[in-house]
Every structure is written in structure tokens, then in C-alpha cells.
Amino acid sequence: MLKFIIRRVLMMIPILLGVSLVTFIIVRSIPGDPVRVLLGADARSTPEQIENIRRSYGLDQPLPVQYIKWLGHVVTGDLGQSLRTGRPLTQELGMRLPVTAQLTVFAAILGTIPAVIFGVLAAIRRNTKLDWMTTLTALAGISVPNFFLATLLVLLFSFKLRWLPNVGYKPFFDAPLDNLQLMILPAVSLALPFMAVLMRFTRSAVLEVMNQDFVRVARAKGLTQGRVIRRHVLPNAGIPVLTIAGIQVAALLGGTVIIEQIFALPGVGRYIYEAISNRDYPVVQSVTLVMAAIFVLVSLIVDVLYAVLDPRLRTR
Amino acid sequence: MSDVTTKTTSTLSPDGALAEATTTRRQSSRAPWWHTLFRQKLALTGAIIVFIFALIALFGPLLAPHGATEQFPELRLTGPSWANPFGSDEFGRDILSRLLYGARISFQVGVIAVAISAVIGVLLGLVAGYFGGWLDNLVSLLMDVLFAFPTILLAIALMAMLGNSLGNVMIAIGIVNAPTFMRVVRGSVLSVRQTTYIESAVAVGAPTSTILRRHIFPNITAPLIVHASLNFATAVLSEASLAYLGLGNKPPSPSWGSMVSSSYGFLQLAPWAAIVPGVAIGITVLGFNLLGDGLRDALDPRLRSQG
Numbered sequence: 001m002l003k004f005i006i007r008r009v010l011m012m013i014p015i016l017l018g019v020s021l022v023t024f025i026i027v028r029s030i031p032g033d034p035v036r037v038l039l040g041a042d043a044r045s046t047p048e049q050i051e052n053i054r055r056s057y058g059l060d061q062p063l064p065v066q067y068i069k070w071l072g073h074v075v076t077g078d079l080g081q082s083l084r085t086g087r088p089l090t091q092e093l094g095m096r097l098p099v100t101a102q103l104t105v106f107a108a109i110l111g112t113i114p115a116v117i118f119g120v121l122a123a124i125r126r127n128t129k130l131d132w133m134t135t136l137t138a139l140a141g142i143s144v145p146n147f148f149l150a151t152l153l154v155l156l157f158s159f160k161l162r163w164l165p166n167v168g169y170k171p172f173f174d175a176p177l178d179n180l181q182l183m184i185l186p187a188v189s190l191a192l193p194f195m196a197v198l199m200r201f202t203r204s205a206v207l208e209v210m211n212q213d214f215v216r217v218a219r220a221k222g223l224t225q226g227r228v229i230r231r232h233v234l235p236n237a238g239i240p241v242l243t244i245a246g247i248q249v250a251a252l253l254g255g256t257v258i259i260e261q262i263f264a265l266p267g268v269g270r271y272i273y274e275a276i277s278n279r280d281y282p283v284v285q286s287v288t289l290v291m292a293a294i295f296v297l298v299s300l301i302v303d304v305l306y307a308v309l310d311p312r313l314r315t316r
Numbered sequence: 317m318s319d320v321t322t323k324t325t326s327t328l329s330p331d332g333a334l335a336e337a338t339t340t341r342r343q344s345s346r347a348p349w350w351h352t353l354f355r356q357k358l359a360l361t362g363a364i365i366v367f368i369f370a371l372i373a374l375f376g377p378l379l380a381p382h383g384a385t386e387q388f389p390e391l392r393l394t395g396p397s398w399a400n401p402f403g404s405d406e407f408g409r410d411i412l413s414r415l416l417y418g419a420r421i422s423f424q425v426g427v428i429a430v431a432i433s434a435v436i437g438v439l440l441g442l443v444a445g446y447f448g449g450w451l452d453n454l455v456s457l458l459m460d461v462l463f464a465f466p467t468i469l470l471a472i473a474l475m476a477m478l479g480n481s482l483g484n485v486m487i488a489i490g491i492v493n494a495p496t497f498m499r500v501v502r503g504s505v506l507s508v509r510q511t512t513y514i515e516s517a518v519a520v521g522a523p524t525s526t527i528l529r530r531h532i533f534p535n536i537t538a539p540l541i542v543h544a545s546l547n548f549a550t551a552v553l554s555e556a557s558l559a560y561l562g563l564g565n566k567p568p569s570p571s572w573g574s575m576v577s578s579s580y581g582f583l584q585l586a587p588w589a590a591i592v593p594g595v596a597i598g599i600t601v602l603g604f605n606l607l608g609d610g611l612r613d614a615l616d617p618r619l620r621s622q623g
Contacts, residue, residue, distance in 0.1 A: 018461035029477045139358075143602035145553055147560045148576055148594035151583065155591075159584045254466025258557055262580075272469065273561065276476045288473065292464040 004307055012296050019292040020074070020285075024067050027284045034083055034279045035059065057083065059281075070285065079290070080282035082275075089286050092271070097290075099267035100260070102172060102179075104252050106187040111195035112245060119202025119241075123210065124229060134199060141196025146255055150189035150262045157185060167264045186263045190255045194248050201244045205237040212236075239310050246302030250295045359610020365603025373423030376416035384417035385409065385568045393586040403588040405579055411592050414570035418593065421571045422600060425486050425555040425564075426548045432490025433551075434544060437497020442528055444498070445505025455498065462495040468557055475563045485564035489554045493547055500543045504536040538615040545608035549601045556597045572597050 035053050054060050058069065073080060079089035122134035158166035164181055172179040209215060210233055218228045256269030264270075268287060275283035372379070382388075388408040396403045402411035444455035462470070471488045478484035508514065509532070517527050558564050559573030567574070572593040579589035 014457055015460050015464055018457060019464050022461060022465075023473075026473045026477050030473075031477075031479065139602060139605060140598070143549065143553075143605055144598045145556050145560070145573070145576075145594070145601075147557065147573075148590075148597060151576060151580060151590050151594060155583055155587055250463070250466050254468040257466070257468055257472065258560065261561065273472065276472055279476075284473065288465070288469065291466060291469065295464050295466070 001307065005304055008300055008303055012300060015296055016289075016293060019296075020071060020289050021067070023285050023288045023292075024070065027281050027288075028063060028066075030276075030279055030281075032279050034281050057282075070282075074286065074289065079286040082283050083280045084275075084278055084283075089283060092283075093268065093287070093290065096266060096268045096271050098171075099169065099265055100253075100256050100269055103183060103186055103190065103256055103259070103265065103267060104249070106183055107190035107194060107252055107255075108245070108249070110187055111191035111198060115195045115198035116202055116241070119199045120206050120229075120234070120237075122199075122203045123206035126207070131203075134203065138196040138200045138203075141192045141199070144192065146189050146193060147258050147262060149192055150185065150259060153185045153189060154262075169265050182263075182265075186259045186265060189262075190252060190259050193255070194252055197248055197251075198241065198245055202237070202241050205240050206233060209233045209237045235309075239306060242305060242309075243302055246298050249298045253291055253295060355613065356610070358606050359613070362603045362606025362608075362610055365599060366607050369419060369600050369603060370423065372416055372419040374420075376419050380410075380413035380416040382410040382413040384414050384570045386413070393582060393589070395586070396588060402592045403586065405575075405586070405589045406582050411575075411589060414575060415572070415593060415596055418570035418572045418575065419596075419600075421482065421565070421569070422552050422555055422597075425482070425489065426551045426604075428486040429489035429493065429551040429555070430544050430548050432487060433493040433497050433547060434540070436491070436494040437499075438501050438533075438540070440494075441498045441501025442505055442532065445502040446509060446524075446528060446532065452502075455502070459495045459498050462492075467492045468554065471554060471558060472561065472563065475558065480563055482564050482569075485555055485558055488558075489551050492554070493550060496547065497540075497543060500539055501536055504539050505532055508532055508535045542608055542612040542615055545604055545611055549604035549608065552597065552601050552604065 035050050035057075051060070058066060061069075070080065077090070079093065081088045082092060085092075118130075118134045118137075122131040125131055154166040157164045164185055166185070168182055170178045170182060215228060215232055218232045223231070253269070256267055257273050258269075259265075260267045260270035261273060268291065272284060272287045272291070274280075275287065377384075386409060388404065388410070391400065391404045391408040391410075393406055394400065394404050394408075400410050400412065402415065404410055405414070440455050440458075444452040471492045474488035474491060475484060478487060514527065514531055517531050522531075555564065555571070556573030556576075559571040560577040562574065562577070565571040565574050567578070575593035576590050576597075579586065579593075583590055
């Protein structure tokens with residue numbers, strides 16, 4: 001078991017190195033001079049001043065050197081600082097990561113519960129009205145863009161019914177009720193595609209297991225339907241469903257870029273979008289890396305859980 | 317490295333595509349006739365939506381009563397009427413006309429982005445699946461790296477790098493979605509490669525390029541077509557999302573995504589200006605998803621052998 005985990009952790013390294021390299025290359029190929037963006041329309045700065053700023057941020061060094069230096073800093077926990085505000089990124093992320101984390105976790109919970117319940121029910125009661133409704137809901141869920149769902153929810157709950165605010169953010173620990181009110185619409189908008197994918201997958205995973213021989217045997221030896229489902233079908237179907245949920249976390253993280261923009265939430269997604277428009281190199285580089293690292297870490301956790309739950313995989 | 321990628325490749329398509337199709341077919345003999353009809357009806361609906369969408373994309377500008385950017389200041393934010401069936405927007409532009417023009421943008425982006433993803437994915441997938449070894453490890457690593465990025469984030473970053481134009485939207489979406497093609501192709505090649513006819517082709521000394529072109533490729537087209545259809549849906553969604561963020565289209569251009577975002581500020585005054593293009597996106601994407609599902613049921617050769 002330990003060996004499996006160690007091997008799996010070691011496998012993260014080339015992926016994260018690849019991610020950092022791809023990010024670095026993309027960010028450095030973005031046209032436009034970050035120092036000029038930093039100085040704004042203020043053209044009064046002399047070439048010497050510009051050169052000084054460039055040197056102070058290390059932007060005058062060859063690219064491979066910049067990459068290695070950045071990587072070295074990241075490994076030691078120093079993510080660099082924003083070109084725009086000059087604030088260290090670790091501090092900035094410390095403020096913004098909780099917002100995105102709450103939004104993502106909230107959406108994952110809101111999405112998983114109906115997905116699993118209706119996915120399982122649809123599979124058990126195959127070809128009933130419930131099954132159709134589930135299929136249609138799932139199809140609609142993967143087809144509606146989340147920004148449009150957000151628009152509809154705002155129209156209905158903020159403008160027509162006036163139940164919920166459509167913009168703003170309050171930290172959970174300062175004002176829990178306000179926070180939940182502000183987070184519910186963004187979380188639902190984010191959760192729908194997640195729910196849809198998971199629901200489709202749960203349904204097919206359960207159906208797949210229900211066709212297995214061991215389920216037929218369990219039925220043949222006279223177990224009740226409920227017991228067959230609970231003891232034999234669900235544990236076996238649960239494992240692949242868990243993996244898909246893990247993979248979909250990347251989609252949730254990506255979704256926050258748009259959703260945080262719409263609802264003006266001060267999270268990581270909005271931060272990185274602004275940073276790309278501002279050519280704030282260090283922010284884009286490090287935050288993208290952090291997001292990818294979160295995803296890789298989630299896949300790692302899922303894989304380890306997978307091995308814990310399914311001993312067959314450990315021996316491979 | 318490779319055992320994990322194989323696992324993702326063979327058992328898990330992100331939306332449970334394979335498993336879904338397998339179970340459907342396996343049970344179809346037991347399912348009541350109207351269930352089969354329901355599924356076929358869904359696929360047929362998808363095909364019709366896609367057909368209409370393609371027609372609008374080709375001929376929409378001819379059908380449009382007004383120009384896409386033609387402004388009628390006296391009609392600003394007026395609701396649906398006989399003259400403007402979908403109302404008009406904040407500049408008094410006819411939403412129906414903009415919708416008809418905008419279909420072409422979605423369609424173009426969809427076709428070209430899918431083509432780009434498919435070319436990259438097929439080439440790398442063929443190489444990785446057929447040759448295996450370090451080539452496979454390298455391609456699989458690349459795939460894992462690209463999968464680690466949230467797709468929309470990678471697309472935004474690529475847009476920043478390439479520059480803000482419609483052509484670059486197609487390239488960015490094409491690159492971002494290429495790994496899914498790679499995965500589908502690689503997985504299919506792995507299973508085809510083990511067949512005896514490939515073995516005999518190798519044995520009679522057929523050149524590798526011929527084997528890839530004549531023997532492997534024709535046998536992976538079915539999953540490829542299915543994936544292309546489903547991926548078209550993803551590409552249309554991605555284009556809409558990027559347009560919503562203001563990427564790819566200069567403002568007056570009638571991309572559906574940017575129509576939704578520009579009317580967000582007038583949501584209370586003129587909800588139709590956001591709802592109409594949003595519904596259009598939803599229906600189009602749904603069409604491609606339904607068609608893809610239907611094609612998967614019909615085309616997947618592994619399912620045919622069970623039929």
C-alpha cells in the first residue's frame with residue numbers, strides 16, 4: 001500500500017513539471033511588455049527607469065534562467081509577487097483560495113447528492129418515467145452553458161423574486177448566513193454540469209454492475225433487491241463514480257473563472273482572469289500552477305482511495 | 317505511468333460514454349419497444365437540430381430581416397413583436413437577425429476547432445497507441461499535463477498568447493480539446509493492434525505507414541466520429557464561454573455567447589436579449605450531444621458485435 005502511494009506521488013512530479021513548463025512558455029509568449037502595462041499609460045518614465053524595474057523583477061535574464069529561478073522559488077513555497085500590487089502571492093492566495101474552495105466544495109456537494117440519488121434510482125428503475133427524466137435532465141445539464149444558467153438564476157431569484165443577492169461576497173466566518181445567501185446561486189450554476197456528468201455516469205456504472213454475474217448469483221441465492229443493491233451493486237459502482245467525480249473537479253475549478261466573474265466573487269478564478277488581461281506574469285504562472293496542482297492532488301487522493309477501496313488495484 | 321493512463325483510457329470516458337452505450341445495447345432486447353423508440357427519437361431530434369443549425373449557419377444571413385449590426389435607436393430594448401419576433405437589444409438591433417448571423421460563428425468555430433483537435437489527436441494517438449514504448453510514455457505524459465489544466469483556463473491563456481481574434485479561438489479550442497481525441501484514438505488503436513489481421517499484415521511485411529493508414533485507421537473511425545460529434549458540442553460551449561468573457565469577437569459581432577454577456581446589464585429591462593441567445597446555445601449543444609449519443613449506439617463496432 002505504502003509503495004503504491006509513494007509510486008503514485010512520484011508520478012505527480014513529471015506532470016507538475018510539464019504543467020509548469022507549459023504555463024511558463026504560454027505566459028512568456030503573451031505579447032506585450034508587462035513593465036509597460038505596470039506603468040500604465042504613464043509614458044513619462046525614462047528607459048532607465050523601465051530597465052531598472054525590469055531588472056528588479058528579474059525580467060532581464062534569459063528565459064531558461066527565469067524558469068529555473070521561478071521553479072526554485074515555487075518549490076520552497078515562494079510563489080513570487082504580483083507585478084501590479086507588489087503583494088506576495090502567497091498572501092493574495094491566502095485570501096482568495098478560501099472563496100474558490102468554498103464555492104467548489106459547495107458546488108461539488110450540491111451536484112453529487114442529486115447525481116448519485118437519481119443516477120442510482122434511474123438505473124434501478126430503468127425505462128420508467130424517472131429514468132427518462134434523469135436522462136433528459138442530465139442531457140440538459142451538459143448542454144446549458146453555466147454562464148447562461150447563472151443569468152437565468154439571477155433573473156429569477158435576484159430580480160423577479162428578490163430572494164437572493166446577485167453580487168458580492170462576505171466571508172463565511174464573519175457572516176455565515178449572508179455568505180450562504182451569496183454563495184448559493186454561484187454554487188448552483190457551477191454544480192449543474194458537474195451533476196449532469198456524474199448522474200449519467202452513476203446511472204451507467206450501476207447498470208454495468210447490475211449486469212455482472214455476481215449480481216445474478218446474489219439474486220439467485222435469494223437476497224432481496226434492496227440487499228443486492230446495497231451490498232453488491234453500490235460498492236462496486238461507487239468506485240468508478242468516485243474517479244469521475246475527481247476528474248470533474250478540474251471542470252469545477254475551470255468553471256469558477258466565469259462564475260466568479262459574473263457574481264463578482266473575489267476568488268482565484270476571477271484573479272487569474274484579471275491577471276491574464278493585465279499581463280501580470282507571476283500571478284498567471286503561479287496561480288495556474290496552483291490550480292493544476294490542486295487537480296493533480298485530487299486525482300492522487302482519488303487514486304489512493306481507489307486502492308484502499310479496491311484491493312485488486314494495489315497489486316498492479 | 318502507463319498503467320494509470322491505461323486505466324483512464326480504457327474504463328473511463330468522462331461522461332461514462334462507453335459504459336452507457338454498452339448497457340443500453342445489452343439490455344435492448346429486454347427493453348420495451350417504446351424505450352428503443354425513445355432513444356432513437358432522441359437521436360433523431362439531435363440530427364434534426366444539427367441539420368437546422370447547419371442550414372442556419374449556411375443561409376442565416378440570407379434569411380435575416382435586418383443586418384447583424386443594423387441599429388434602430390427607436391426600438392432599443394423593445395420586447396418581442398411581429399416585426400422583431402425576439403425583440404431588440406440595447407442598440408435597437410434585431411435579435412433574430414443577430415441570432416441568424418451568429419450561428420455561422422458557432423458553426424465555423426465548431427467545425428475548425430474539432431478538425432484541429434482531431435488532426436492533432438489522431439496523429440499523436442496513432443503513434444502512441446501503435447508504437448508504444450517511450451513514444452507512448454511521452455504522448456501520455458503530454459496528455460496528462462494538458463488534462464491537469466482546467467480547459468477554459470488553458471483556452472484563455474492560449475488566447476492571451478495568440479491574440480484576440482476569431483481564428484485564434486478556433487486554434488485555442490482545438491488545442492485544448494485535442495487530448496480527448498488523443499485518448500480516444502490511443503485506446504482504440506491499442507485494441508485494434510492486438511487483432512490477428514494486424515499481426516498478419518506485419519507478418520507479410522506491409523510497411524508501417526500502410527498498416528496505420530489501411531488497417532488501423534479505418535477501424536478507429538467509428539469511435540472517432542462519435543467523439544467528433546460530442547466534441548462539437550464542447551467546442552460550441554467553449555466558444556460561447558470565451559465570447560462571454562469577451563474573447564474572440566470584437567463587440568458588434570453577433571456571437572451568441574457575447575450576446576448573453578452584453579445583455580446581462582439590461583437583464584431586468586430586457587430579459588429576452590439574454591434568454592434568446594442562451595437558449596440557442598443550449599439547443600445547439602443539446603443537438604450535438606443527442607446526435608453523438610445516437611451515433612455511439614449505432615456505430616460503435618464493439619457494440620455491433622454484441623448486437
